[in-house]
Each structure stands twice: as C-alpha cells, then as structure tokens.
Amino acid sequence: MNTSVQSPWELFDQWQEWNRESSMAGIMTLSTVNSSGQPSSRIVNFRGVELVGNSSGEIEEDPRILFFTNYRSRKAQDIESNPKGALLFYYPERRLQIRVEGCFEKLLPQRSDEYFASRPKLSQIGAHVSPQSERIDSREGLIARFDEYEARFQERELPRPSHWGGYGLAPRFFEFWEGKPNRLHHRRCFKKRSNGGWEQFLLGP
Ligand SMILES: Cc1cc2nc3c(=O)[nH]c(=O)nc-3n(C[C@H](O)[C@H](O)[C@H](O)COP(=O)(O)O)c2cc1C
Structure with missing residues (x-):
C-alpha cells in the first residue's frame, strides 16, 4: 500500500480503481439513523466522487x-431529520473495506436533472x-402504472420527478482496512481537521 498519501481521496480513488472488476464494484452500503435513533442500512449504487457546488x-x-434515490424514501426521511450517516465499501476478492462517515447533503437540482437525463428511459x-x-397494494398495480407511463411517454421526454434526485456524503472520517x-x-x-486538512492515524485490528 502506498503510505505517502496525504489525503484519503487519493487512496479512495486508488482502491476504487483496483477493485473495478470486483463483484462489489459500483455499490456501497448506506446507513442512516432516524429521529428516534434507529439505524438502517441498504445497498445503493455508488455514482462517483465529485466536487459539487x-x-x-x-x-x-x-x-x-x-x-441517487427517491426523496420520499425511508433513507431520505432519515436524512431529512438527521443528515449524519455512513457508507461502506467491501471488496472480498482483495480483503479490503472502506468505512466513511459524514453528513449527507441534497445535490443541487441541476445536477440531479443532468443525471436523470442520462438514465435509460425505462429507469x-x-x-x-x-x-x-x-406500502403498495399489489405488484400488479405498480406494473400497470409503469406500462401506462411507457405508452404515454413513448415519443416524449420525461422530466425528472421532484421526488427523485441525488445526495452527496461530505466525509469527516475514512477508514481503509486491509485484511492481513x-x-x-x-x-x-x-x-477531517476542523481547520481543514486530514489527521492520519492507525487503529489496532
Ligand atoms: C445492488 C443494489 C443497488 C441498489 N441501488 C439503489 C440506488 O442506487 N438507489 C436506491 O434508491 N436504491 C437502490 N437499491 C435499493 C435499496 O437497497 C433499497 O431497497 C431502497 O433504496 C429503499 O430503501 P429505504 O426504504 O431504506 O429508503 C439498490 C439495491 C441493490 C441490491
């Protein structure tokens, strides 16, 4: 491992690159905590690292x-009441784990528009x-609604629904774990230091 890096981002990018072929590439576990302190976790697609406005x-x-997700989902409601959360990346082939903690922020609407426009029509x-x-009454009802939209928007572009968009985690803490x-x-x-920059340290395994 390269021990001379000054920023977690360098290591993060390097590990993402190394694990591009992993069975777990492109996904991450997202954990949120609701207003009564109940944590919950789920997998979401990792859509990259970006400097945002x-x-x-x-x-x-x-x-x-x-x-990116639904802004009315459980995770979004959790984030609304408590923006603190965590992400977890795991690459079993190389025995690597990355833990990240920080605060979630909604992306600017233009960024979500841009991403939504890049998605396949059926998505x-x-x-x-x-x-x-x-809660939904039946899977059939959902499929009927999908079919109705598909017919209605066959020749037309779909705008991004206001209930759907992106979030970015602003990290305060990273841990890079290598199995030995x-x-x-x-x-x-x-x-993250309060005055900028990153403090680096090791933890016992
Ligand atoms: C491989 C995989 C990728 C997923 N990607 C996303 C995603 O990018 N966005 C999303 O909202 N849900 C995604 N999901 C579904 C979530 O795990 C979850 O079921 C959903 O977001 C509802 O979570 P919530 O009720 O906690 O809000 C994915 C699930 C899997 C298994």
Whole structure:
C-alpha cells in the first residue's frame, strides 16, 4: 500500500480503481439513523466522487460521494431529520473495506436533472412510478402504472420527478482496512481537521 498519501481521496480513488472488476464494484452500503435513533442500512449504487457546488454557487472544498434515490424514501426521511450517516465499501476478492462517515447533503437540482437525463428511459419511468418505501397494494398495480407511463411517454421526454434526485456524503472520517495474516489487519484512518486538512492515524485490528 502506498503510505505517502496525504489525503484519503487519493487512496479512495486508488482502491476504487483496483477493485473495478470486483463483484462489489459500483455499490456501497448506506446507513442512516432516524429521529428516534434507529439505524438502517441498504445497498445503493455508488455514482462517483465529485466536487459539487453549494446553493451560493461556490464549489465545496472536499468532493462528495454520490448516490441517487427517491426523496420520499425511508433513507431520505432519515436524512431529512438527521443528515449524519455512513457508507461502506467491501471488496472480498482483495480483503479490503472502506468505512466513511459524514453528513449527507441534497445535490443541487441541476445536477440531479443532468443525471436523470442520462438514465435509460425505462429507469426514468421506474423513478416516476415507484412510491419507494411506501406500502403498495399489489405488484400488479405498480406494473400497470409503469406500462401506462411507457405508452404515454413513448415519443416524449420525461422530466425528472421532484421526488427523485441525488445526495452527496461530505466525509469527516475514512477508514481503509486491509485484511492481513494472523488477524494483524491494517487499519488506516483519516479524520477531517476542523481547520481543514486530514489527521492520519492507525487503529489496532
Ligand atoms: C445492488 C443494489 C443497488 C441498489 N441501488 C439503489 C440506488 O442506487 N438507489 C436506491 O434508491 N436504491 C437502490 N437499491 C435499493 C435499496 O437497497 C433499497 O431497497 C431502497 O433504496 C429503499 O430503501 P429505504 O426504504 O431504506 O429508503 C439498490 C439495491 C441493490 C441490491
């Protein structure tokens, strides 16, 4: 492992690159905590790392780790009441794990529009018709709604529904875990300093 890196982002990019062929490439476990302290986890697609703009039009100092979802889903409701959360990446083929903690922020609407427009039409329809995380009467009803949208928008573009878009995690903490023999695993951490930059340290395995 390269021990000279000053920023977790360098390591993060390197590990993503190394694990492009992994069975777990492109996905991550997203954990949120609701207003009564109940944690919940689920897999989402990892949509990359990006420098994003804030609502004042300025570019944030640290990049964000992106995913897209339904803004009325359980995870979105959790984030609404408590933006703190965590992401987990696991690459079994190389025995590597990355833990990331921080706060989730909604992406600017333009960024979500852009991403939505890049999705295949049938995925766009899925985003429109699915009341994600709500109770539904039947699967048949959902499919009928999908078919209706597919027919209605055959020749027309679909705009992004306001209930669907992206979030970015602004990390405050990273741990890069490498499995090693005899349980002497290597745990390398980066903690964001309040005045900028990253403090680096190791943890016992
Ligand atoms: C491989 C995989 C990829 C997924 N990607 C996403 C995703 O990018 N966005 C999303 O909202 N849900 C995704 N899901 C579904 C979520 O795991 C989850 O069921 C859904 O988001 C509802 O979660 P919630 O009720 O906690 O909000 C994915 C599931 C799997 C297994």
